[in-house]
Amino acid sequence: MQEYFPQGLAIDESFCNRTNEKKALRISIEGNEHLVLVAPRRHGKTSLLAKVLEENDFPGISMDFFFVLTQAEVVKTMSEGVSKIITQLLPKSLKACKQLINTITALNPKLTFNLLGQKLEISTRQTTEKTISELLLALDQFAAKVKKSCVVILDEFQQIAELKENHAIEAAIRHAVERSQYVSYIFCGSKRHLLNEMFSDKSRPLYHLCDLMTIERIDSLAYHDFINQRAKKKWKKILSTDPLEEITHLTENHPYYVNALCRRLWHADKLPDLADVRTMWNDYVNQQGVWITDDLSRLSLNRRKVLTALAIQTTNEPQGQEFSNRVGLPPSTIKKCLDDLQKLDVIYVKSESYYHVLDPAVAYFIRQHAV
Ligand SMILES: Nc1ncnc2c1ncn2[C@@H]1O[C@H](COP(=O)(O)OP(=O)(O)OP(=O)(O)O)[C@@H](O)[C@H]1O
Ligand SMILES: [Mg+2]
Known part of the structure; x- marks a missing residue:
């Protein structure tokens, strides 16, 4: 039942609700605004952003900073991300591609072709913070040339705050973001405390660079509808009220746990009743006991x-x-x-x-x- 209640990103039919959040994000991106999206771990940030990009067909890229440990790695992650997004923005015709690439010669662009189409790779000679703003500014110039807006998501962005050179990197990012006209930036992360400091401390470079958006848990009514649609698919029946409410009560509407519990319930041949929901949750949590005790x-x-x-x-x-x-x-x-x-x-x-x-x-x- 992985596709109904996935452990990984919620895509296609496994994505529930978030109508207001999707709309707010779309409006913000269309207006070329920038946002900080903060929510605790496993609340659905990445799924939501992926959904918004997919539904609106925005050219976009998500750069993940979770494993980034040095400034050189920040530059590497960014240059790979910028290569990918410029590839999405490339026009179909080879002649037009070549002309456009001339506008970003500072990034040593290399255009290659294969059966899937053209691909652009860029390489930076240096790994200084200046390279970071150059990369992002070049992306904006490129987007301006093709007159297409695009989105850059900087996921697990709080990781930058942990680096030795964090101030310089944050300043370089601010420099590019402030000048951006075609690129909308979404800074995303789960460590609220660190992100708050980055964006709301007056002494930090990113101070009030953009608006804050938080995502809450999905509301119970939307979840009940969603779960019952999946029940109809599996058992051709809907759950009665008690087991249905117990699912959202026990998991407190936490999307990761709703999925973990339902994934297990949906393995059974029969429609779950209240006792099934309670037993399954109890067994599941106790299986996680070693990790919980350790934490x-x-x-x-x-x-x-x-x-x-x-x-x-x-x-x-x-x-x-x-x-x-x-x-x-x-x-x-x-x-x-x-x-x-x-x-x-x-x-x-x-x-x-x-x-x-x-x-x-x-x-x-x-x-x-x-x-
Ligand atoms: N809108 C949604 N509908 C249904 N399930 C969802 C939704 N959003 C997220 N989930 C589920 O919640 C879990 C966490 O989702 P996701 O990885 O998108 O969250 P995240 O906030 O980016 O997590 P992390 O903090 O680890 O980066 C996954 O199991 C995913 O399938
Ligand atoms: Mg995520």
Whole structure:
């Protein structure tokens, strides 16, 4: 049932809803605006962006900075990305291609042909931060020549903040992005704390370069419809209300976990009932127990105490007496733990200032095992 509820990107029919987010992204790209898209891990950032590019036929490329460890690797990732996107922008005719390529001679363009069409490779002699702005500016010039707007997605962008030369790289990117007329940039990532610092700290080069967009979990109604469409395909029937609501209740609408649970339920020959959903979730979370325990063991004792209390019951008054009694720590210590847990993306604040454990499997596991 991989295609119904994939572990990897949600594409085609496995993509649920996100209508408003898709529209907002389309409008922003069409207006050649730039965005920072932030959401916790496995919330569907990459799937959403891929969907928007596909549905709107925007020439676009996603550069992944997750494994980038040095400035030279940033330049390499960017030059590969720029090569790919310029290839998408190339006109069909060879003559026109050759003429256009003359506009980017600084990037040592090499045009090759095969059965699939033409392909452009560029190479940069240097790996300085100046090369980064040159690459991005050249892309904009090229897009301007062919009069086509395009999108550059810089995924896991917070990784740049971890590099030694981060300031210079961020400044080089700002230089190019500010001048861009045909390229729309989307900076994407999951470490909210690092991204916030990059884009909202006045002393950082990327300060207020673009608008912030966050994506929340998919709402229950949309999910119920979506899950039932898949049930009809598999069993020619829809799920009754209780098991259906239990799926979104247990997984807290977290797309990765909805898929993980449903993928397992959809292996069965019969339509799942409430007990099937509960048993499957329990088995699944317990299978992940080694990883969860390992993650929890990295937290200090006080942070674990606060996390456990939140997993058992959320609160919007974490510094009140009731919560302090429950955790067994003074409000000042609790405040410090909450800040740290938020920075680590282990907890998040939802509507009406309620503090929640971010990962529903972790929260469930704690509830099952807390003494
Ligand atoms: N709109 C959606 N409909 C259904 N499933 C989705 C949707 N978006 C994401 N998913 C599922 O959620 C999981 C995470 O998706 P994706 O990799 O796009 O998220 P991400 O935020 O980019 O993750 P990461 O933080 O690891 O980069 C996948 O299992 C994917 O199939
Ligand atoms: Mg991703």
